[in-house]
Amino acid sequence: MTEPVLSVRNLTVEFPTRRGTLTAIDNISFDIAPGEVLGVVGESGAGKSMTSAAVIGLIEPPGRIAGGEIKLNGKRIDNLSEKETRKIRGKKIGVIFQDPLTSLNPLYRVSQQLIETIRTHLPLSEADARKRAISLLDEVGIPAAARRIDDYPHQFSGGMRQRVVIALALCAEPDLVIADEPTTALDVSVQAQIIEVMKKLCAERGAAIMLITHDMGVIAETADRVAVMYAGRIAEIGPVRDVIKDAKHPYTSGLMGSIPSLTSDLERLVQIPGSMPRLSAIPKGCAFNPRCPQVFDRCRVERPDPLDVGDRKVACWLYDDRKEQAA
Amino acid sequence: MSAPLLEVRNLSRRFDVSKPWLNRVIERTDKVYLKAVDNVSFSINKGETLALVGESGSGKSTIARLIVGLLDPSEGEILFEGKSLSAGLQGAEARRLRRKFQMIFQDPFASLNARWRVSDIIAEPLKVFERGLSSLDRRRRVGELLELVGMSAEDGIKFPHQFSGGQRQRIAIARALASKPEFIVCDEPTSALDVSVQAQILNLMKDLQNEFGLTYLFISHDLSVVRHMANRIGVLYLGRLAEVAESKTLFLQPKHPYTRMLLDAVPDLEMTGRKRKRVEGEIPNPIDPPSGCAFHPRCPFIFDRCKAEIPALLENGISQTACHAVEERRI
Amino acid sequence: MSAQDNLTAPTAAPVAPKPPSRLYRIWDSDVFYSFRRSPVTIVAAIVTVTMLLAALFAPWIAPYNPFNPASLNLMDGFTPPMTESMMGNFFVLGSDHQGRDVLSTILYGSRVSIFVGLSATLFAMTLGVSLGLAAGYLGGTTDSVIMRIADIQLSFPAILIALLIFGVARGIIPPSRQESMAIYVLIVAIGLSNWAQFARTVRGATMVERQKDYVSAARIMGVHPLAILIRHVLPNVTGPVLVIGTIGLALAIIEEATLSFLGVGVPPTQPSLGTLIRIGQQFLFSGEWWILLFPAITLVMLALAVNLLGDWLRDALNPRLR
Numbered sequence: 001m002t003e004p005v006l007s008v009r010n011l012t013v014e015f016p017t018r019r020g021t022l023t024a025i026d027n028i029s030f031d032i033a034p035g036e037v038l039g040v041v042g043e044s045g046a047g048k049s050m051t052s053a054a055v056i057g058l059i060e061p062p063g064r065i066a067g068g069e070i071k072l073n074g075k076r077i078d079n080l081s082e083k084e085t086r087k088i089r090g091k092k093i094g095v096i097f098q099d100p101l102t103s104l105n106p107l108y109r110v111s112q113q114l115i116e117t118i119r120t121h122l123p124l125s126e127a128d129a130r131k132r133a134i135s136l137l138d139e140v141g142i143p144a145a146a147r148r149i150d151d152y153p154h155q156f157s158g159g160m161r162q163r164v165v166i167a168l169a170l171c172a173e174p175d176l177v178i179a180d181e182p183t184t185a186l187d188v189s190v191q192a193q194i195i196e197v198m199k200k201l202c203a204e205r206g207a208a209i210m211l212i213t214h215d216m217g218v219i220a221e222t223a224d225r226v227a228v229m230y231a232g233r234i235a236e237i238g239p240v241r242d243v244i245k246d247a248k249h250p251y252t253s254g255l256m257g258s259i260p261s262l263t264s265d266l267e268r269l270v271q272i273p274g275s276m277p278r279l280s281a282i283p284k285g286c287a288f289n290p291r292c293p294q295v296f297d298r299c300r301v302e303r304p305d306p307l308d309v310g311d312r313k314v315a316c317w318l319y320d321d322r323k324e325q326a327a
Numbered sequence: 328m329s330a331p332l333l334e335v336r337n338l339s340r341r342f343d344v345s346k347p348w349l350n351r352v353i354e355r356t357d358k359v360y361l362k363a364v365d366n367v368s369f370s371i372n373k374g375e376t377l378a379l380v381g382e383s384g385s386g387k388s389t390i391a392r393l394i395v396g397l398l399d400p401s402e403g404e405i406l407f408e409g410k411s412l413s414a415g416l417q418g419a420e421a422r423r424l425r426r427k428f429q430m431i432f433q434d435p436f437a438s439l440n441a442r443w444r445v446s447d448i449i450a451e452p453l454k455v456f457e458r459g460l461s462s463l464d465r466r467r468r469v470g471e472l473l474e475l476v477g478m479s480a481e482d483g484i485k486f487p488h489q490f491s492g493g494q495r496q497r498i499a500i501a502r503a504l505a506s507k508p509e510f511i512v513c514d515e516p517t518s519a520l521d522v523s524v525q526a527q528i529l530n531l532m533k534d535l536q537n538e539f540g541l542t543y544l545f546i547s548h549d550l551s552v553v554r555h556m557a558n559r560i561g562v563l564y565l566g567r568l569a570e571v572a573e574s575k576t577l578f579l580q581p582k583h584p585y586t587r588m589l590l591d592a593v594p595d596l597e598m599t600g601r602k603r604k605r606v607e608g609e610i611p612n613p614i615d616p617p618s619g620c621a622f623h624p625r626c627p628f629i630f631d632r633c634k635a636e637i638p639a640l641l642e643n644g645i646s647q648t649a650c651h652a653v654e655e656r657r658i
Numbered sequence: 659m660s661a662q663d664n665l666t667a668p669t670a671a672p673v674a675p676k677p678p679s680r681l682y683r684i685w686d687s688d689v690f691y692s693f694r695r696s697p698v699t700i701v702a703a704i705v706t707v708t709m710l711l712a713a714l715f716a717p718w719i720a721p722y723n724p725f726n727p728a729s730l731n732l733m734d735g736f737t738p739p740m741t742e743s744m745m746g747n748f749f750v751l752g753s754d755h756q757g758r759d760v761l762s763t764i765l766y767g768s769r770v771s772i773f774v775g776l777s778a779t780l781f782a783m784t785l786g787v788s789l790g791l792a793a794g795y796l797g798g799t800t801d802s803v804i805m806r807i808a809d810i811q812l813s814f815p816a817i818l819i820a821l822l823i824f825g826v827a828r829g830i831i832p833p834s835r836q837e838s839m840a841i842y843v844l845i846v847a848i849g850l851s852n853w854a855q856f857a858r859t860v861r862g863a864t865m866v867e868r869q870k871d872y873v874s875a876a877r878i879m880g881v882h883p884l885a886i887l888i889r890h891v892l893p894n895v896t897g898p899v900l901v902i903g904t905i906g907l908a909l910a911i912i913e914e915a916t917l918s919f920l921g922v923g924v925p926p927t928q929p930s931l932g933t934l935i936r937i938g939q940q941f942l943f944s945g946e947w948w949i950l951l952f953p954a955i956t957l958v959m960l961a962l963a964v965n966l967l968g969d970w971l972r973d974a975l976n977p978r979l980r
Contacts, residue, residue, distance in 0.1 A: 188593060
């Protein structure tokens with residue numbers, strides 16, 4: 001097997017507060033292979049954005065990585081200095097945020113921002129960098145790129161702005177693109193276009209994508225594999241079709257059932273009772289146990305580690321062979 | 328068929344988005360208006376759910392605010408039980424009509440006063456509409472309402488910030504139900520919530536509808552939610568109705584090119600691998616909408632008439648569409 | 659499954675602990691946490707409270723009654739601090755030219771200063787908050803008129819406006835009543851010169867709150883606009899008002915002192931800290947420094963302590979800085 005682009009092992013992120021330390025990410029591990037699209041899905045508070053912040057080294061203090069390691073192309077990146085992290089963030093890892101305006105500086109022309117980023121990471125002349133920027137804008141689908149490159153960010157519509165951000169994220173030919181809710185702020189019709197552009201360009205360049213979203217539909221459209229997060233842990237990770245069509249973890253199946261369908265008629269939706277626990281009150285054992293319809297004694301005491309089920313991993317005692325003995 | 332509960336006739340609403348007077352004089356520019364809602368007509372029968380879907384700038388939230396009286400229409404009228412709401416209602420008559428309609432808002436963090444206890448929030452409509460109620464009866468009613476929406480009566484003494492988004496939306500629903508309304512305008516009631524919580528709230532809203540015979544106007548941008556909730560659906564594009572159809576018809580036989588495009592844009596969660604057309608273009612600036620049919624720059628079926636003439640909402644056999652191509656049976 | 663399944667929300671702790679007492683909840687709140695964590699604020703609070711109490715109980719704790727002519731003796735005049743006068747009276751902070759105990763005059767003087775400061779701030783707050791609420795909620799012409807007046811007023815120094823109002827009042831009130839009315843005129847003058855800050859802040863906060871859906875919900879029910887303003891909007895704009903109120907209190911105390919120093923404030927029979935400073939500065943160069951220094955230190959400490967409390971309150975109530 002080829003070496004993964006990104007390899008996260010036993011990552012733990014903690015937030016010390018005056019009422020004790022909160023664990024936002026609790027011992028998670030996953031890999032992303034070259035050219036692969038990994039979807040990270042979860043509801044608010046699941047820790048999905050914190051995971052991406054950990055990878056790009058942007059955890060807001062007082063939060064900190066308390067354990068585990070993050071490797072990019074086999075090299076550890078979680079213990080680098082601020083300066084080295086910043087270098088990697090532009091060159092090796094491209095980032096696309098939900099709000100395009102957080103990635104674009106409103107005071108500079110799009111051309112200035114693109115050319116500067118390109119020249120920071122690649123040994124190109126001003127003119128060559130500009131040529132490259134125009135061809136990138138053209139590729140992300142901005143009409144009349146040569147003319148529009150000198151516009152300011154506010155002169156673009158929401159969808160076009162997100163295209164510019166994609167161009168910015170890709171301009172140094174990164175190995176990994178992290179897209180954190182890239183389409184959440186956009187209308188449905190524009191969302192489809194952005195997903196398509198992002199997917200196509202990364203595939204052409206062989207860049208892997210870590211796509212963070214709360215929208216299962218976007219995952220189904222885009223991802224090869226999906227990690228379902230719950231209360232700072234990965235509940236289930238595996239090929240996207242398997243997870244969506246045949247969820248193993250009770251949380252995943254509940255989540256899938258609660259999405260209204262466009263094709264079938266149900267009077268009532270499947271509902272998971274209650275809501276995601278707060279970080280300050282994560283239940284003992286499996287974090288999902290108070291809401292789980294299939295809960296048994298072991299779930300209330302012992303925390304399940306991800307278990308191999310076919311070609312996916314599921315953190316649920318239902319799939320432990322020793323289940324009977326334990327129960 | 329009986330008369331509709333709510334009828335909206337040729338409703339329009341313009342917003343003045345001009346620069347301040349002094350700037351206009353110096354820069355020699357005219358007043359600029361944004362037509363958020365343009366000549367929209369529809370009706371809702373008792374006990375049904377009509378959904379309005381649209382993307383940003385479609386005017387769906389403006390219609391909601393016009394109906395509940397938060398905004399005044401520029402033109403057209405709104406009739407509730409056959410009585411016009413636009414003609415300045417006064418006193419007892421106004422109160423009698425007002426208690427019959429309520430609204431549920433999108434953001435459960437902004438729709439509850441953070442400084443009030445939950446019981447006071449839910450009791451507010453009771454204080455307005457049932458002045459004779461003793462304080463004990465009022466407390467009892469608040470307790471019943473909380474239980475009705477799946478919370479406990481003891482939650483009344485807490486403040487909104489002690490609850491999650493889903494629980495707050497339940498509180499907002501309890502407040503809306505307090506005055507025993509017949510008609511509830513729901514403005515994106517679940518779009519601020521997570522999917523698993525959204526399912527809880529949608530189920531609750533359906534249960535309450537069945538129990539109390541409520542009529543909903545359901546505003547949303549999410550087609551799958553709309554399909555789940557609505558009997559009939561109106562599709563809005565730039566302030567005008569593009570298509571109105573029975574829920575099933577709309578999804579099985581979408582007529583208007585915009586509806587088709589919208590349906591094609593929805594991610595394919597079932598992974599059926601259905602063939603989909605690429606979505607073209609973006610929503611134009613509503614201050615300066617395209618001539619004729621507002622959708623014509625993005626429409627794959629465009630012909631000369633579309634650029635010149637605004638299409639009217641016409642019956643086409645299975646639904647109502649505002650499209651020249653459908654009218655001339657080109658598509 | 660039904661909607662009622664959600665009665666047991668796992669968000670709560672598994673075992674419900676006994677609800678903590680109200681006093682403990684206040685102590686444990688974020689605002690008080692930031693209070694406990696800031697030594698400067700604790701000192702400022704102690705200074706403020708001590709001075710307030712001292713002023714309040716001045717008649718009981720002051721060693722002498724400095725305004726009882728019967729007990730004054732000119733022979734006690736100009737006694738330096740910590741010494742006994744020729745008459746055998748002991749003065750901790752010395753005595754002034756009339757033989758009044760400086761410590762006692764300060765205690766009585768801060769009483770006047772704090773009373774004027776508090777009343778003027780309350781007056782400014784009431785006026786400013788009402789006008790700000792009206793401007794922010796009604797908008798349009800009302801808003802323009804109120805805010806233009808506020809803008810004009812803010813472009814002049816507050817002291818100038820207070821002087822102006824004071825002068826006008828002098829002209830209206832008959833001379834026989836001027837002395838007894840002086841303190842109220844002072845309160846109105848300082849109050850009127852400070853309302854604009856409150857109005858401006860409250861207007862901004864009101865405009866934000868007015869857009870929120872809880873106000874829409876009340877409007878749909880047909881709740882009277884005045885009731886919406888007082889019961890819904892007002893409680894949500896109190897945070898910034900409290901902050902400006904505290905800082906405004908410090909400003910009002912200084913403003914009163916300035917006016918009294920200029921001789922247009924309280925009558926000499928009821929000296930405030932400002933009056934004491936004015937009296938004291940006449941003797942500074944003749945060597946009797948204590949008559950000026952101690953009232954001045956008191957004024958600075960009072961204003962500084964109140965101001966520091968205001969700063970802390972601003973930071974503690976600002977969720978972004980928390």
